[in-house]
Amino acid sequence: MSQINALVDKGKEVLGWVDERFPLSSLYKEHLAEYYAPKNFNFWYFFGSLALLVLVNQIVTGIFLVMHYKPDASMNGAGIPVAFASVEYIMRDVPGGSFIRYLHSTGASAFFIVVYLHMFRGLLYGSYRKPRELVWLFGMGIFLCLMGEAFFGYLLPWGQMSGWGAQVIVNLFSAVPVIGPDLSVFIRGDFVVSDATLNRFFAFHVIAIPLVLLGLVSAHLIALHEVGSNNPDGVEIKKKKDARGIPIDGIPFHPYYTVKDIFGVSIFLIIFAAVVFFAPEGGGYFLEFNNFVPYDPMKTPPHIAPVWYFTPFYSMLRATTSDFLPALWALVVVVAGLSFVSCKNVWVRRLCALVAVGTYWGFFGLTVFGKTPALFDFDLLGVHFGKGLDAKFWGVAMMGGSVLLFAFLPWLDQSPVKSIRYKGGLYKTILSLFVVSFILLGILGTKAPGYAFFGVIPGEPVAAVCTLIYLCFFAFMPWYSRLDKTKPEPERVTWK
Amino acid sequence: MSNDKQDVPGGASFSCSCADTNRRQLLAATAVVGGAVGVGTAVPFVASFLPSERAKAAGAPVEVDISRLQPGEMMTVEWRGKPVWIVRRNKEMLESLKKSETMLADPGSSRSDQPSYIKGMARAIKDEYFVCVGICTHLGCSPTAKFVPGAESGIGDDWPGGFLCPCHGSRFDLSGRVFKSMPAPDNLVIPPHTYLSDTRLIIGEDTKGA
Numbered sequence: 001m002s003q004i005n006a007l008v009d010k011g012k013e014v015l016g017w018v019d020e021r022f023p024l025s026s027l028y029k030e031h032l033a034e035y036y037a038p039k040n041f042n043f044w045y046f047f048g049s050l051a052l053l054v055l056v057n058q059i060v061t062g063i064f065l066v067m068h069y070k071p072d073a074s075m076n077g078a079g080i081p082v083a084f085a086s087v088e089y090i091m092r093d094v095p096g097g098s099f100i101r102y103l104h105s106t107g108a109s110a111f112f113i114v115v116y117l118h119m120f121r122g123l124l125y126g127s128y129r130k131p132r133e134l135v136w137l138f139g140m141g142i143f144l145c146l147m148g149e150a151f152f153g154y155l156l157p158w159g160q161m162s163g164w165g166a167q168v169i170v171n172l173f174s175a176v177p178v179i180g181p182d183l184s185v186f187i188r189g190d191f192v193v194s195d196a197t198l199n200r201f202f203a204f205h206v207i208a209i210p211l212v213l214l215g216l217v218s219a220h221l222i223a224l225h226e227v228g229s230n231n232p233d234g235v236e237i238k239k240k241k242d243a244r245g246i247p248i249d250g251i252p253f254h255p256y257y258t259v260k261d262i263f264g265v266s267i268f269l270i271i272f273a274a275v276v277f278f279a280p281e282g283g284g285y286f287l288e289f290n291n292f293v294p295y296d297p298m299k300t301p302p303h304i305a306p307v308w309y310f311t312p313f314y315s316m317l318r319a320t321t322s323d324f325l326p327a328l329w330a331l332v333v334v335v336a337g338l339s340f341v342s343c344k345n346v347w348v349r350r351l352c353a354l355v356a357v358g359t360y361w362g363f364f365g366l367t368v369f370g371k372t373p374a375l376f377d378f379d380l381l382g383v384h385f386g387k388g389l390d391a392k393f394w395g396v397a398m399m400g401g402s403v404l405l406f407a408f409l410p411w412l413d414q415s416p417v418k419s420i421r422y423k424g425g426l427y428k429t430i431l432s433l434f435v436v437s438f439i440l441l442g443i444l445g446t447k448a449p450g451y452a453f454f455g456v457i458p459g460e461p462v463a464a465v466c467t468l469i470y471l472c473f474f475a476f477m478p479w480y481s482r483l484d485k486t487k488p489e490p491e492r493v494t495w496k
Numbered sequence: 497m498s499n500d501k502q503d504v505p506g507g508a509s510f511s512c513s514c515a516d517t518n519r520r521q522l523l524a525a526t527a528v529v530g531g532a533v534g535v536g537t538a539v540p541f542v543a544s545f546l547p548s549e550r551a552k553a554a555g556a557p558v559e560v561d562i563s564r565l566q567p568g569e570m571m572t573v574e575w576r577g578k579p580v581w582i583v584r585r586n587k588e589m590l591e592s593l594k595k596s597e598t599m600l601a602d603p604g605s606s607r608s609d610q611p612s613y614i615k616g617m618a619r620a621i622k623d624e625y626f627v628c629v630g631i632c633t634h635l636g637c638s639p640t641a642k643f644v645p646g647a648e649s650g651i652g653d654d655w656p657g658g659f660l661c662p663c664h665g666s667r668f669d670l671s672g673r674v675f676k677s678m679p680a681p682d683n684l685v686i687p688p689h690t691y692l693s694d695t696r697l698i699i700g701e702d703t704k705g706a
Contacts, residue, residue, distance in 0.1 A: 171636040192577035298579040300638040449665030
């Protein structure tokens with residue numbers, strides 16, 4: 001017994017030695033043992049820790065893949081691009097290689113599933129609301145980094161989808177007025193997607209973006225632990241504290257939520273492993289079949305679509321044609337008009353008028369809704385003043401803007417309550433429409449243009465309507481969140 | 497947590513009475529110079545993103561033998577890393593160009609990229625041989641040949657024959673002219689080219705000036 005006590009004393013001594021030099025114990029207390037999280041977390045609160053788990057999976061499997069992968073677009077002796085051949089080498093010849101690669105490729109899709117659910121949790125319970133605006137914005141930064149990682153990483157196997165996907169996305173930037181064409185050359189480092197492009201995308205994928213990502217994840221967690229977690233009731237547990245200053249409805253993260261999260265991790269890993277072992281290609285959605293063919297810059301495959309997690313935004317890009325612009329302008333005018341009426345500030349009012357007029361010119365130039373020839377035209381640096389900007393540019397702006405709209409949620413939501421539990425039917429209806437539209441856009445984005453649901457309902461008008469619903473969810477939120485008939489929030493969290 | 501603040505000696509009063517203005521000016525000056533050097537250092541890093549000298553030097557003209565190309569057939573050659581199509585159009589194909597005229601966004605190719613010696617609806621030096629860069633002017637996919645006209649093509653009863661881009665569905669006629677309200681804004685690009693003989697064509701070089 002005395003021996004054990006001696007050992008315990010020795011341990012305390014070592015810990016004391018460390019604590020005098022590094023805040024080990026206080027970090028442990030601050031972030032785990034004495035981080036008080038609301039006691040009413042439910043199923044939706046698994047996805048934050050799962051995202052962290054998938055991030056670790058991506059980093060570890062990525063390191064091992066880099067040991068065998070070669071970012072080289074030149075042809076090997078057999079006439080196959082070296083990069084493509086090195087991925088096949090990993091799949092066929094490296095011991096354990098196919099397992100590691102499938103963990104990485106399935107992990108990419110799992111990452112987006114987990115992050116979309118994590119973001120939806122935020123929508124349900126108003127987790128972006130004051131005082132968690134920065135938690136949400138750091139999260140948006142993480143989401144953008146993830147999209148970058150996915151895009152840059154997808155070029156590396158140098159298959160048909162890699163090459164043509166990169167070609168399309170980089171060409172999106174050429175739609176930017178004036179600097180566009182030079183910008184796309186600048187991104188590629190060549191006039192076509194080539195070895196230079198592959199090498200720089202590799203650098204971004206394996207080092208530049210992961211570093212930023214890790215920084216943002218740290219900032220996301222530090223900000224979260226500063227303000228404390230939200231919960232399914234959307235009420236602040238810090239308002240009610242006991243004599244020791246601990247929230248009455250809070251429980252220490254460790255051991256309570258570490259144990260709960262381990263349970264969540266187990267369920268997740270069962271599903272994840274099942275996919276990795278039995279359906280690593282995810283039916284062509286996780287690894288697209290055309291990507292098992294080496295990139296041929298002479299021939300686009302007959303059907304190309306981005307990987308599933310980009311398709312909702314890609315659908316909105318496709319929906320933004322010149323026929324769609326009048327509807328889009330009508331939406332801009334209604335939102336600008338509403339802002340004009342509801343805001344007394346003269347500068348805001350001027351801005352609203354400017355936005356309505358500016359977008360009209362941008363969409364249609366000096367024509368009547370693009371239906372008539374321009375009054376007159378002059379061309380400055382490739383911008384035609386009579387015709388406005390290309391629908392192609394607005395498609396790109398739509399794709400980027402539709403992602404960034406999420407960042408404004410903390411300020412758009414004016415509801416007196418945070419959680420869906422106390423919001424009214426109006427908000428619930430609009431949120432449901434938003435989710436349905438997002439999923440429909442996602443499905444349409446995987447299909448070829450001209451696709452019809454069940455062969456009868458044409459996809460293009462559906463995509464246009466869904467795009468409008470998606471935009472309206474954000475654009476009218478300041479008004480409908482006020483109109484919504486909410487229920488009173490409870491004083492303390494509800495918990496069974 | 498972060499609530500335990502300490503009283504720092506100095507604080508607001510530190511700045512006024514005992515400040516050494518000479519040292520402060522020196523600090524400010526060195527900070528400005530240091531910042532300028534920092535920005536200057538960024539230039540080569542940003543410049544390294546531009547196409548290298550080797551990439552710029554690539555893109556020599558390509559010689560093509562078209563003697564084996566049969567009427568109604570198409571061949572693809574690589575020029576500057578891009579596909580260049582040579583289509584030998586038969587009579588019906590050339591006829592179809594008139595039919596498509598009313599359905600096009602820019603039938604006269606007034607705002608499209610083509611050498612000055614390319615004119616008219618055939619957009620070719622010799623009407624029979626159509627040469628163009630097979631890259632869609634929307635987002636750079638390579639369109640697919642859909643030469644069979646009419647309903648059989650699966651595109652529509654009034655399809656005159658031409659090219660369909662698999663990525664976003666832009667349609668072009670057999671002179672690479674884009675149809676109305678398509679994602680692609682312009683007609684397909686015609687590269688500078690010239691005939692060395694009846695059966696030999698050089699792409700990327702012309703004698704008449706682009």
